[in-house]
Amino acid sequence: MTESRTIHVLIHGRVQGVSFRAWTQHLAELHGLRGWVRNRQDGSVEAVFSGPADLVAVMLKACRQGPAGALVESVETIDGADADLGPPERFEIRRTV
Numbered sequence: 001m002t003e004s005r006t007i008h009v010l011i012h013g014r015v016q017g018v019s020f021r022a023w024t025q026h027l028a029e030l031h032g033l034r035g036w037v038r039n040r041q042d043g044s045v046e047a048v049f050s051g052p053a054d055l056v057a058v059m060l061k062a063c064r065q066g067p068a069g070a071l072v073e074s075v076e077t078i079d080g081a082d083a084d085l086g087p088p089e090r091f092e093i094r095r096t097v
Contacts, residue, residue, distance in 0.1 A: 013070065014070055032051060035048040036091065
């Protein structure tokens with residue numbers, strides 16, 4: 001059985017206005033991850049990824065680069081993020097907070 005991992009990430013830099021949320025949702029769905037992504041009023045992007053540990057690691061690595069047009073300055077991670085992942089087998093874009 002594959003080890004499961006949940007991480008909560010805060011992504012800083014030029015990460016809004018570059019389709020970061022849609023890009024994140026697309027990649028997360030391709031990897032079969034659950035969770036969510038949203039913009040924050042401070043200009044960062046926040047996300048929770050949950051699924052097989054190796055695929056969560058791939059997603060985290062991708063977030064350090066971001067989509068075309070993004071300039072990621074830093075990524076903060078917290079293991080064992082909150083359990084508020086949304087419906088099973090779904091990755092959603094949430095409202096800005």
